[in-house]
Amino acid sequence: MKIIRTIAEMQAWSDEKRRSGAVIAVIPTMGFLHDGHLSLIDTARKSGADAVVVTIFVNPTQFGPNEDFDKYPRDFERDAALCEGKKVDAVFAPSAEEMYPKDSSTWVVEEKLSRGLCAKTRPTHFRGVTTVVAKLFLATLPHLAVFGQKDGQQARIIKRMVRDLNFPIRIVISPIVREADGLARSSRNKYLSEEEHRNALSLSRGLGRLKAEIEAGETDLQRLLGGLRAEIEGANGVVDYVEAVDAETLEPISRIGGKMMFPVAAYFGKTRLIDNILVEK
Ligand code: PAF
Numbered sequence: 001m002k003i004i005r006t007i008a009e010m011q012a013w014s015d016e017k018r019r020s021g022a023v024i025a026v027i028p029t030m031g032f033l034h035d036g037h038l039s040l041i042d043t044a045r046k047s048g049a050d051a052v053v054v055t056i057f058v059n060p061t062q063f064g065p066n067e068d069f070d071k072y073p074r075d076f077e078r079d080a081a082l083c084e085g086k087k088v089d090a091v092f093a094p095s096a097e098e099m100y101p102k103d104s105s106t107w108v109v110e111e112k113l114s115r116g117l118c119a120k121t122r123p124t125h126f127r128g129v130t131t132v133v134a135k136l137f138l139a140t141l142p143h144l145a146v147f148g149q150k151d152g153q154q155a156r157i158i159k160r161m162v163r164d165l166n167f168p169i170r171i172v173i174s175p176i177v178r179e180a181d182g183l184a185r186s187s188r189n190k191y192l193s194e195e196e197h198r199n200a201l202s203l204s205r206g207l208g209r210l211k212a213e214i215e216a217g218e219t220d221l222q223r224l225l226g227g228l229r230a231e232i233e234g235a236n237g238v239v240d241y242v243e244a245v246d247a248e249t250l251e252p253i254s255r256i257g258g259k260m261m262f263p264v265a266a267y268f269g270k271t272r273l274i275d276n277i278l279v280e281k
Pocket residue numbers: 028029030057059062129132133151154
C-alpha cells in the first residue's frame with residue numbers, strides 16, 4: 001500500500017492507474033477509522049473499484065472557531081494498518097500546508113442544501129467540506145467516491161456539487177454502520193462517557209421507533225417528531241434538531257410520503273452526535 005503526502009504524487013499515481021484501465025474509488029475521511037469507514041471500502045469494491053484510495057485529512061476549514069479541531073482524534077499509524085488490512089491501494093494523507101496554500105482564497109460553496117439542518121449551528125461547516133472534497137477529488141482523480149449515509153446531509157450536498165460542477169465522478173452512498181447496541185459509528189463516539197453512550201442510544205432507539213410507527217400507519221408528523229424529541233430529552237440529550245425532510249432535496253416535508261429522511265442532531269454532555277433514518281412510504 002502506497003502512502004502519499006503530496007498532491008503531485010497523488011495525481012501521478014492516479015494518472016498511471018487510469019492509463020492502465022483501473023477504476024479508481026476515493027473514500028475521503030478525517031482518519032481515526034472505524035467499522036463505518038471500513039464498510040465504505042467494501043462498498044467501493046462492490047461498486048466496481050479496482051484501486052481504492054483512502055484520504056486521511058483532518059480538514060481545518062470545516063471546523064468552527066469553538067469546535068473540536070485541536071482535539072479531534074488522530075492515529076495515523078493505526079489508520080494505515082487498518083487500510084493495509086483492507087487491501088487499500090493508496091492512502092493520501094497530505095499536510096494542511098499541502099492542501100491549503102497560505103494565501104488560499106478560493107471556496108467551493110453549495111448554497112441550498114447547505115443552509116438547513118447542521119448548518120444552523122455550524123454555518124461555515126459545509127463550505128469547508130465542499131471545498132476540501134473538491135480539492136481531494138482533483139488530487140485523487142477518481143471515477144467514483146463513497147460517502148456514508150450517517151452524514152446524510154453532507155452526502156446530498158456532495159452529490160449536488162458533483163452534478164452542478166460536472167465532476168465526472170459517481171457518488172455512492174453507503175448505509176449507516178451501527179455498534180451492536182445501535183449507536184451509529186462515529187469517530188466522536190470516543191468522547192462519550194459510559195453514561196453518555198447509554199443515553200445516546202436514545203437516537204437510534206427513537207429513530208427505529210419512528211420508522212416502525214410510520215410503517216404501522218402513523219401519519220401525524222408532529223406527533224412522530226415530538227416522540228423522537230421526547231425520547232432523546234428523556235435520556236438527558238440536548239436536541240439541536242429533529243426534522244423530517246425529502247431524502248434527496250432535504251426540503252422539509254409536511255406530510256408522510258415518498259422517500260423521507262429523518263435527521264437528528266443532539267448533544268450528550270459536550271459531544272454533538274448526528275444520526276438519521278430513511279423511510280419510504
Ligand atoms: O465526513 C468526513 O469525514 C469529512 O467531512 C470529509 C468528507 C472527509 C471532508 O473532510
